[in-house]
Structures are given as structure tokens and as C-alpha cells.
Amino acid sequence: MSAVSPFRVVAAGALALLVAFLALPVVAIFVEQSPGELIGALDDPGALDALWLSLQTSLAAVVILVVVGTPAAWLLATRRFRGHALLVTVLELPLVLPPAVAGIALLACFSADGLLPTGNLLVLQTAGVIVALTFVAAPFYLRAAQAAFESVDRSWLDASRTLGAGEARTFARIAIPAALPGLIAGVALGWGRALGEFGATLMFAGSFRGITQTAPLAIYERFGTDFTGALALSAVLIVLSAALLLTVKSGVARLGTR
């Protein structure tokens, strides 16, 4: 029987530290108030409006990402062309931008004096929330989708073409099913990011109940005056996000064993 190596002990210690560090603050949200108080604080039409708006706008952003992002990621994964690396970097930029910078950038682009004035179409409108969410969540989906397509076995795609299928058919019938677990994981990441978006939304779309005030904005508004309400909404967002992650993971696992 071999002794446990010192490295294994160190690694286990690091893991334990990390779990405690990442999980404790989340647990604290549920422990700070009794469940009864949390549920009571949700009896607030403003909070429910915010949750509902968050679900609608984040879902809309995800649908846009899947429809536009999937073929784009396919192209990036299967073709190499001049400026490919630069293009990928541009698409990944929102990943490293502070959300406030994303908000300023969207304003500089779409506001009345902006590069591409949109009048009253986006700024301070629900459509503007969707734009902000799509902007910040896009790289999460694109990266996952590109990686998923890149890992599809080339010989399947070649075989499909040899048998006379065009690129569209190969994409739809071979590439998407083969890349599905990765695509779904990308949806989960992008959706999670969209659900949590705060800074870009506040700067670009403002905060108005039922129109632009998403759940994170409602939490921020309550922070100063209604801490229990802020905790309750936070708890709901945690449960939603965790459910999203779990659903996706179990779905991907099922696909993997199919």
C-alpha cells in the first residue's frame, strides 16, 4: 500500500480552501435571514417584476446568441483566414471589459450623439437591456461553440461532403449534433452571465421597474434601504443560476452516454 504523497495532501488542502472560499459567501445569503423572512420579502411586486424581466431579457439574449452565434462560431472553427486570430480577439473583448466600460461603449455607440444613433429605440428601453446582455454574454457562448465545433472529428465532416451533402446540410445534420454538449454548455455560461449582468445594463438601459430594472439592479436598489429584500432576491438568483447549471450538466451527461 503506497503512502499518500505530500503533494496530494497539499492539493487536497487547496481544494478544501477553495470550496470554503467560494461556497461560504453563497451559504451566508441563506443563513443571514430565516427562510420565512426571505420568502416574505419576496412578496414585493417590484421584486417579482425584476425577476420576470431578468428571465425574459436573458432568454432573448440567449436566443439571439444561438441564432447568430452558432453559424459564426462554425465559420471560425472550420476556416482559417487572414486576420482570424484578430477577429477572435475582437469577439472575445467583452469578456475582459469591465461592465461599466461596456455600458459607456454602448452609450457612445447608440445614444443620441453616438456613432450609430438609435433615437429612443434602445437607450432606457427593454430592447436596450437585451442589447447590453447580448454584448456581455456573447463571448461566453462564442468561445464554447467555437471550441465545440473544433473538436468535432474532421473525418465525419469529410465523409458527409464526400457523400454529396453541402456545407449547410453537413452543419445541420453532422456538426451541430456532434457539438451539442459543448453548445449547451456555452448556452449555460452565456445565460448565467446575462442573468447576472449589472453595470452595462444600469449605464445603458437605466433602471425602471418592469421596463429595464432587472433582478441585479433591483438588488442594488434595495441594498441601502431593504437589506432583507436584497438578500431574498439574491437567494432567488442563486437558486435559478444553480438550477440552470445543474440542468445543463445533467443534460450534457445524458447526451454523452447516448
Add this chain to the structure above:
Amino acid sequence: MRANKLGAALAIASLGLTGCGGDALEGKRPELRVGAATSLKSALTEYAGAFGQAGVRLSFAGSDELTAQAASGAPIDVLLVADPGLLDRAGAIEARTVFATNALVIAVPAGSDEVRSYRDLSRPGIRVASGSQRSPIGRYTRRFLDALPAPERAAIARNIRTEEPDAAGVVGKVTVKAVDAGIVYASDVTTSQGRLEAIPIPGDLGPGVAYGAAVLRRTSHPDEARAFVAGLRGQAGTAALQRAGLQRP
């Protein structure tokens, strides 16, 4: 969740860790940590820079947010907020003082003539930004609106497009012309570097806006903290506050 935990963490980080008794060492100036309403930024930066009795570390945020941070134990010695009533919720404090007043105005983008009087706010199609009713600027705005006849109040309410968490948010939305007008403090327009113009609200409609100061009891530099607050009403403090568009109480 992100907002409040991050906010508190950032506040604590930006206020810095205390020198754990390092002040007792000879020749070391104590450092005061002052949490102040965002609308005091330009006045306070000037006043604190010239304050001789201690180094001053300023942290700006919305008044409600600051109060919540102070109540939850953030390292703050002096709290300056845009509503003296808030100080009751800041935890254990010494006597509070009112050190400045401000006025509520309608801010419009410089050169714009969509809105020329508060009466224009109720015109259909005018877009208005206000503070959230959970912030001091929003509560003052609410008092102004409540002083109007009901139909006018309802018409303005219909024109409000965003309820920002603080006055700075309202200023931002007017500056980028996302709205035609916003209701903010007079000092916000003074310090906007010419980007905004102020339309006064008639005296009988405008609520009195007062800034309250308090020294937190847990401070380890009570003398310097009290001197900092007292100095706000002295010559240097008054001059800095007036340059930023604030008034003597």
C-alpha cells in the same frame, strides 16, 4: 448579490486597512477615513486636500449605500450624507450636524431648449430621469412632485424613463442625452463642467436639501474627526462647498 457584496468589499478595500496602532508612532499623521455622498465629490476633494490635522482618505458612494456600509461595520470615521435623517441608521454616532444645503434643480443638456421650466416636464413625449425613491435624491424629487397638482404630478410620472440609484446616475443620463431632463442637485450642475444647465425649481415647490455629518463612535481619531467636521463650517470648508455649488446652512 454581486452588487452588495462587491460594493461592501470594494468600500472596505478602498478605505484601506488601518495601520493597527501605527499612528501612535511619533511623527506619523493619523489617517481619517471619510465616506461621503457622491454629490460632495468636488467640494470634499478640495477641502480634504487642504485639511492639515490628518491625512484623509475619501470614499464616495450613494448616501444610502454609505449608511448601510457604516452600519455593517465598514472602517469609516466620518460620514457625510445627503440627508441628515439617514445618520440615525448608521450605527453609533456622535452628535450630527448640518453643514451645507443644496437645492433641487432640473438639469438639461447645455444648449437644449426642450425643457425651459419645470412645467415642461409634464409635456407628453418629454423624457425624464429621476433618482430611485430609495435614494435621497429620489426622496427629495418625490417631495417636489408631491407639491404639484395631481394631474401634473401624474403626467411627469408618466415621463420618467429611469430611476437611477443615485444623483450621479441621473447626471450621466442627462449628459449623454438619453433623457431631455433630470432632477438633480444644483451642485451637480455647477460641477458638470458646462455640460449641463440648471433650471431652477420655484422656492415654494423645492424641498430643502441638507447635508448631515457625523463622527462614528468607533473612530480611533475622535479629535481629528471632530475637527474635520467643524472645519466644514469654517472658512476653508465654506469656500470649497460654495465653489461646488453648495450653500451655508
